[in-house]
Amino acid sequence: MRIYNTLTRRKEEFVPLEEGKVKMYACGITVSGEAHVGHGYQALIYDVMRKFLEKEGYKVVYARNYTDVDDKIIAKSRETGIPADKYAAMMIEKTDGVMKKFGVDDPTVWLKATENIGNIIDFIQKLIEKGHAYAAECGDVYFDVSSFKRYGCLSNRSVEDMLDGVRVENGEEKRNPADFALWKAAKEGEISWQSPWGKGRPGWHIECSAMNRAAFGEQIDIHGGGRDLIFPHHENEIAQSESLTGKQFAKYWTHNGLIKVNGQKMSKSLGNTLLLEDLLQKYTNEAIKFALLQNNYRNDINITDDLFPDAEKHMTEFYKIIKKVEEKFGKGERGNGAIDDKFNEDMREDFNTALALSELFALFKGVSSKLAAGDESCAEDVRQIRETYSLLGIFKKDADQYLAEVAEKTQDLGAEAIPQEIKELAERRWQAKRERNFALADQLRAELDGLGYAVKDGKEDYEIIKK
Numbered sequence: 001m002r003i004y005n006t007l008t009r010r011k012e013e014f015v016p017l018e019e020g021k022v023k024m025y026a027c028g029i030t031v032s033g034e035a036h037v038g039h040g041y042q043a044l045i046y047d048v049m050r051k052f053l054e055k056e057g058y059k060v061v062y063a064r065n066y067t068d069v070d071d072k073i074i075a076k077s078r079e080t081g082i083p084a085d086k087y088a089a090m091m092i093e094k095t096d097g098v099m100k101k102f103g104v105d106d107p108t109v110w111l112k113a114t115e116n117i118g119n120i121i122d123f124i125q126k127l128i129e130k131g132h133a134y135a136a137e138c139g140d141v142y143f144d145v146s147s148f149k150r151y152g153c154l155s156n157r158s159v160e161d162m163l164d165g166v167r168v169e170n171g172e173e174k175r176n177p178a179d180f181a182l183w184k185a186a187k188e189g190e191i192s193w194q195s196p197w198g199k200g201r202p203g204w205h206i207e208c209s210a211m212n213r214a215a216f217g218e219q220i221d222i223h224g225g226g227r228d229l230i231f232p233h234h235e236n237e238i239a240q241s242e243s244l245t246g247k248q249f250a251k252y253w254t255h256n257g258l259i260k261v262n263g264q265k266m267s268k269s270l271g272n273t274l275l276l277e278d279l280l281q282k283y284t285n286e287a288i289k290f291a292l293l294q295n296n297y298r299n300d301i302n303i304t305d306d307l308f309p310d311a312e313k314h315m316t317e318f319y320k321i322i323k324k325v326e327e328k329f330g331k332g333e334r335g336n337g338a339i340d341d342k343f344n345e346d347m348r349e350d351f352n353t354a355l356a357l358s359e360l361f362a363l364f365k366g367v368s369s370k371l372a373a374g375d376e377s378c379a380e381d382v383r384q385i386r387e388t389y390s391l392l393g394i395f396k397k398d399a400d401q402y403l404a405e406v407a408e409k410t411q412d413l414g415a416e417a418i419p420q421e422i423k424e425l426a427e428r429r430w431q432a433k434r435e436r437n438f439a440l441a442d443q444l445r446a447e448l449d450g451l452g453y454a455v456k457d458g459k460e461d462y463e464i465i466k467k
Contacts, residue, residue, distance in 0.1 A: 001056060001348040003222075004298060006230060006253040007154055011350055016221045017251060022053050022060045023216045025250075026107075027208060027225035027233070031091035032072035035098050037292075037303070038226070038259040038266060040276040043104045044289060044393070045256045045297045045351075046224050050107075051391050052347050063215045064107035066092050068114050070204050074190055084191040085114065098277050103285045103393050109215055113207040117193045120202045120210040123244065124182045132243040136173035139185030139198040143205075145178040148239040154253060155231035180236055182206045205236035212241065212249075223250035227257055227298075257300040266303075274303065284405055286394045287312040293353040293392055305454065305465060315394070316406050321364050323399035325371055325382045332379025339363065339384040353392060360389070418464050422453050426464050429455060 002011040016022050026046040029039050043064075050062045067073075068088035077084040092112075113120070124141055127133035132147045145151050145159060152158055159178055181203035186192035192199040202210075212220060218241075225234065234253065241249035258265065261272040279288055291311035295301045325332075339359075346356040363385060370378035386395045397405075429444035448455060454465045 002350055003252050003254065004350045005251075006255050007250075009156075012252070014252070016058065017219055020057070020059060022058045022222065023220040024050060024053075024060060024062045024222040024224070025208075025212055025216070025220055026062070026064050026223075027229055028065045028067070029095055030067040030070055030072060030204075031088050031095060032070070032076050033091070033268075035095045035276045036259075036266070037274040037276055037279060037288075039095075040099070040102050040104070040279075040288070041259065041292050041301065042226055042256055043099060044102070044292060047104045048293070048353065048392060049222075049224070049254070049351055051105075052351060055344075055391060056348075061109065061216070062107040063109040063111055063212070065111040065113070065208060065211055066095075067204065067207060068092065068112050069191060069201055070113075077191075078189075088114070098280070101280050101285065102276060102288070103396075111211040111215060113202060113211070116207070116211050116214055117202070119214045120206055121183075121193075121195050123206060123210040123213065123240070125196065126244055127182065127240065130243065132240075133182055134175065135183075135197050138173055139183075139200055140173065140181055141183035141197055142174055142179040143182050143236070143240060143243075144175065145180070145239065146176060148243050150242070151178075151239050152235065154235050154238055157231060157235075180205060180232065182240075205233055206240060208233070209237050209240040209244075209249075212237075213244075218245040218247050218249075220250050222252045222254060224254045224256070227255040230255060256297045257295070260300055260302045262304055263302060279308065282409060283308045283312050284315065284402065284409070286397065286402070287315045289393045290315050290357065294357050296354045297351060305467065306456065309456075309463075309465065312406060316403065318360065318364055318395070319397075319399045319402045321368055321371070322382055322386075322395070323403065325367060325378050326399060328371070329376045329379035332376075332381075332383040334387065335377070335380035335384040337384070339381065340388045343388045356389075356392070360385070418453070418466065422448065422451060422464060425451075426453070426455050426462065430457075430462050433457070 001014045003014045004011045024046070026042070028043075029035060046062070046064070050060050053060050066088075069084065073088050074084050077087050080087060082090070124133060127143065128135065128141070131144075133141055133143050135141045182205075183195060183197055183200050184203055185197070186199040186201065190201070192201055223234070223237075238249050259274075260266060261274065264270055264272060266272055266274065287308060288311070291307050292301060294311075342359060343356050346352045346359070349355070363381065367378045367381050367385075370381070390396050425444055425448055429441050429448065432438075432441040432444060445455060452467050454467055456463045456465060
């Protein structure tokens with residue numbers, strides 16, 4: 001089995017620190033707002049990794065954290081008037097709920113920054129004792145970047161590159177602009193804890209290092225997160241942890257790609273954030289997973305208007321075939337394992353869900369051919385597909401249940417919600433196209449576009465999509 005290691009920038013044979021066991025940590029969500037599709041994607045990726053490692057026979061301990069105290073949460077507390085700890089607890093409960101709807105399992109261990117304040121303070125004290133950190137007069141504590149010679153090993157940046165554009169904020173008492181905060185002195189009205197340096201709260205980067213040490217000890221096998229965390233967050237984790245222990249912190253660093261929406265980075269400032277809860281109102285959780293996992297996890301995902309509707313169509317067609325097979329031949333016995341073997345082969349190559357899912361189209365084409373020929377071995381194939389691909393969170397539902405769920409969502413959000421005027425324009429455009437009057441068809445498409453609708457043509461029909 002090979003895994004791409006961001007630290008070495010190549011795929012490497014996976015050999016855990018301890019035979020048969022895997023210690024895995026993934027940076028979770030900072031609960032300053034609702035969970036969006038990027039949060040769901042990252043949680044899904046590491047859930048799949050954990051399950052495949054378990055399938056390969058490893059005993060996996062998978063830890064995941066919630067950042068429940070930081071600048072953004074404090075800002076939200078001020079904005080809403082809800083105390084920071086209560087606001088964070090409320091958002092954790094909401095996030096847990098939406099992740100359950102999405103169908104992502106809990107990790108082995110949940111970690112929260114506020115439940116590890118003692119571990120964080122102890123970690124910082126030891127860094128000061130070893131000469132890697134220093135306390136400022138204002139009560140802040142900083143990590144001394146110059147004390148860690150390998151700084152930049154993960155992001156492949158020099159300290160000079162990192163300093164480009166960095167400025168020291170008012171009130172900061174850093175020795176070096178690249179130094180980063182381990183402990184922040186409390187400002188008036190902020191949530192805080194008592195420490196040897198006065199009242200304050202942890203910096204973001206130290207939280208994960210301290211929680212890792214509390215959960216796993218000095219070393220872990222796999223550390224994961226979004227690619228946007230490589231610098232500075234994961235770079236700083238390495239510096240802190242390895243300065244304390246003198247040992248390699250994580251053997252393999254894995255990073256998933258980021259979410260784009262119609263070619264643009266998803267961000268609040270652009271107003272194109274896709275909340276996971278909203279997507280689950282429109283599409284089944286299995287269709288959303290199918291759409292996201294068709295991408296190699298290390299690449300960015302570009303969410304176009306067609307991505308989730310197309311995924312829902314494919315999943316619906318698959319389930320229709322499953323329904324026909326199971327109605328005619330029953331659930332079937334497990335087949336000869338060829339489907340599972342190919343899936344495992346794909347996944348052993350750096351968790352290649354994209355390749356594994358691409359196999360489904362040929363598999364279901366074969367099932368359909370067998371069904372048409374009356375070959376009951378198609379039931380064995382369907383059972384194998386269900387058992388194998390359930391690891392990715394799909395084909396876990398009864399066929400009738402899935403199809404009814406799709407029908408309900410379509411009824412709620414689909415054709416009935418489209419005004420009659422739009423339907424008539426779309427039909428006129430379709431007829432114009434069939435009559436090869438392309439100028440009129442283009443004119444009517446432009447009218448629809450101006451009214452906020454798009455039309456997607458198929459071979460024999462078309463679909464109206466609200467933009």
